[in-house]
Structure formats: structure tokens, C-alpha cells
Amino acid sequence: MCESCGCARDHKVSGNRQQANLNKSLFAANRALARENRKHFDRRGLVVINMISSPGSGKTTLLEKTIEALGHTTRIGVIEGDIETERDAERIRAKGVPVVQLTTGGACHLDAAQVHRGLHLLEQEEGGQNIRLLFIENVGNLVCPAAFDLGEHQRMVAVSVPEGSDKPAKYPKAFATAQLLLISKTDLLPYFDFSMDEAQAEARRINPALEIIACSAVSGAGFDQWLDWLRRLDAQSSATGKNRKK
DSSP states (O other): OOSTTSTTSOHHHHTOHHHHHHHHHHHHHHHHHHHHHHHHHHHHTOEEEEEEEOTTSSHHHHHHHHHHHHTTTSOEEEEEEESSOSHHHHHHHTTTSOEEEEEOTTOSSOOHHHHHHHHHHHHHSTTGGGOOEEEEEOOSOSSGGGGOOOSOSEEEEEEEGGGOTTHHHHSHHHHHTOSEEEEEOGGGGGGSOOOHHHHHHHHHHHOTTOEEEEOOTTTOTTHHHHHHHHHHHHHHHHHHHHHHHO
16 A cells, blocks of 8 residues: 555554654645645636545446437546556547546555646647536545645545445545545346445435435436436536636
8 A cells, every 4th residue: 555645654653753743744735735726626627526436336437428328418537546557548448539547656646746637638638628527536546635635626435235235334534535435336226135225324324414316327326316416516516617707
């Protein structure tokens, strides 16, 4: 796991005062750059969504289906985060939208500096100057990505049915810092011991304002709710942008 967020250090070392000060400085620097990212996104008129989940929750499939549904009316771009390989970016690129792959080389999350570089790389891609809706698919991990603001406007945390309904209780920070919980792969509910009531109740206990959508990118059940959430963000951003210009 990664050294930058401290998750690789044992309890004895992480309790050291010098290390604590180093971590504090790291997070402060990241927050400052995240604020600059957000200003840049706003100037560009971008709506930016940070997607957080465990590996295998279906984020990339969700993006593929979203591009198929909205790509003809909304200019979409994607920043992919992974420890290694360009596989997810290749899948998104095949859908005809601008995409940049950020490989962290071992780090278990993206940070604001990486996203800043990724945005400038994305702007060099064909169509990258014209995107309106930017998805950041974070490294698969429910722990470290929750601690790093990337400058996004909205944070979505996804939990898939095969993972189990106890994830909000086990990883509360990811849910406390999100605006949307997406329960994915609901077509698999008949085959797994997943309690929708437990997942929603635990998530709302942690974050009462959390919006919750249950859907399947395979069967299409609940998928329109996800698309409506995205359209609502786009409409709100358009109204905010017009107000800024006045």
C-alpha cells in the first residue's frame, strides 16, 4: 500500500509526532491544490464527479453504459486511476470519449496533484477541450481515497451486492464524505446475502443527507435514476455558470 497517506506504516511508527506533522502538511497541501482544481473546473464549466469504491464494484461498466446513454447529448471525459495498466482507459476510449489513465505505481488513491496533471493531459486529447461532465474513477479502495479531496463537485461511493451490505458500517469515512451512494449489481440480489435495508440504514446513520440509488448496469433496473442524478447536476451547474457571468 502507499506511503503518502500513511496506510503502509505500523501503529508504532504512525504515532510518532514527526510523522504526524508530515501527514498533516501533506493533507494541507492537497486541500490547497484541490481548491485550485475546483476553481479551474469552475472556470471551464465542468461538473466533476469523484467515483470511489472497492475493486470490482462495476465503476467502469457503469461509465461505459453512462457514455452510451448520455454521450450523444453530454460531452463526457474520464480520468482513470489505477495502480497499474491502461485496461480501464482502453475500455472507455473504445466508447469514443476523451480519457487519461493515471497509474499510481503503488499508491492506493489519487491526489489533487495527479488530477491536476490529468486534466491538462485530458485537454490535449481529441475533444478534451469541450468536455462538460468529468468522471474521476479513483483507485479501487474504500479507505484512502476518502481522505483526499481532488477538487470534485460531487463524490459518489459505490457498493456492489457481492461485497455485502456491511460496507458502510466498516468504512464510514467513505460514506460520510460522499453525496451519493450507488448500490450496484442489483441484478445479483437473488444470489447473495445482501440486505438493502441494512446498507441504506447504516449509510444514512453515518450521513443523513446521503442520496441513495440502487441500480444494475446489466439489467438496467434503476439506471434511469442514476442518469437523472447526472442530468440534475448538469442543470444545476448550468444555472450556477449563468449566475457567475451576470
